Amino acid sequence: MYRAPRGTADILPREQTYRHYIMANAVRLCQLYGYEQIDTPTFEDTGLFVRSVGAETDIVQKEMYTFEDKGGHSITLRPEGTAPVCRAYLEHGLHNLPQPVKLYYTAAIFRYERPQAGRFREHHQFGYEAIGEADPALDAEVIDMAWQFFTSLGLKNLSLNLNSIGCQDCRPQYLATLKEYYTEHTADLCRDCKDRLARNPLRLLDCKNPPCQEIAIAAPKSIDYLCPPCDEHFLKLGKYLNLLELPFKINHRLVRGLDYYTRTVFEIQPATAAGSQSAIGGGGRYDNLIAELGGKPTPAIGFATGIERIILNLKQQDVPIPDPAKPPVYIAHLGDEARDVAIKLAATLRQNGTGVIEAFGKKSLKAQLRQANSLGAHYAVIIGEDEVKANTAVLRDMTTSEQKSIPIDQLAEWLP
Secondary structure (H helix, E strand, O other), X not given: XXXXXXXXXXXXXXXXXXXXXXXXXXXXXXXXXXXXXXXXXXXXXXXXXXXHHOOOOHHHHHHOOEEEOOOOOEEEEOOOOHHHHHHHHHXXXXXXXXXXXXXXXXXXXXXXXXXXXOEOOEEEEEEEEEEOOOOHHHHHHHHHHHHHHHHHOOOOOEEEEEEEOOOOOOHHHHHHHHHHHHHOXXXXXXXXXXXXXXXXXXXXXXXXXXXXXXXXXXXXOHHHHOOHHHHHHHHHHHHHHHHOOXXXXXXXXXXXXXXXXXXXXXXXXXXXXXXXXXXXXXXXXXXXXXXXXXXXXXXXXXXXXXXXXXXXXXXXXXXXXXXXXXXXXXXXXXXXXXXXXXXXXXXXXXXXXXXXXXXXXXXXXXXXXXXXXXXXXXXXXXXXXXXXXXXXXXXXXXXXXXXXXXXXXXXXXXXX
8 A cells, every 4th residue: 555755744634724724824924014925846956955055054965855857957856945035036036126025935845854743854834035135123023923923823932042143254253263162072072063063063053962962052152253244233133122022032052054044043932842843933134145046145034934843833732723614504305306406506505605515325314414413514405305396495503403494596595
């Protein structure tokens, strides 16, 4: 028997209820903040991700699904959402629009990781990008939007972690100091961190192994090495977040996992996180990415969150999810002539905007009403031989069991 590939999952109807709830809140919030939807292809030129995410990151080195297509081109399934949006921004001349350009997306994301709770090889992401503005007030708005999104879902006991990792002017000095510090602790580092020390020292702070975390506690702090413009940007951001009454804390080990980040980085975490990862969403500035992809220097900031991880946390916190709307009417019928009437009636009611579930097969009336009840129908319309002759139908309230005979052509007036 075939099964879903490891690290993937079928999204069954009961899980779709959570997804619809999450995305309804996401779309409503995006409209409030002036974001418009964008969809990008599921796969892109491999070079887009190597250049943007960083050739030395774990994503590029270990996790991307890359293949050669029949035309001999190297293609990669989308491992993250920001780079494709930036590619589209350049390709379609969105820099000619009023800035910042605000875009949001939902997308399937593919990474070859060890599957576990909250982490899949194919997962689904909601994210948004604000491109074309360097004002720290935009950082505050993007962070506020993320906070409002999670709280609108009913998640509680959240914490906002904030850091600045500087820019291309001040970061080199910090990285040199960081590397010097970690060199003194080489013997105690895990195998991956020994590799990171040589090729990507900023990722040392992000290691989840307990011994490496202990070393990271006393590591040099990036905010102590910020150049004056970066320092001013970070101070203003803190001021704006205080104005918004967002309870943030500075996390000196927060660096995020992608090389394109500059200055502001942030994550939102629940007090008791579900799954292997503590953060349910995060983002930051990427002021150099557009230029790296061939455009003019263009400041930008974004946010992303995994839908599956949100669902885990909603379940863990027992957040009540509204039940999806169900068709309120069930049409039961007895006999071939009644079936013909039922088919026409169901079509008429649906054209009038009333949701209908029609009975199929030759079940008894008792079985049909039992099915109507299990499906949550508010009303059952019953058509038998007598009703066909009289051109009527019996309308039964499934809640009160009250019923009345109504002419077929007046039935729509009695239904929602």
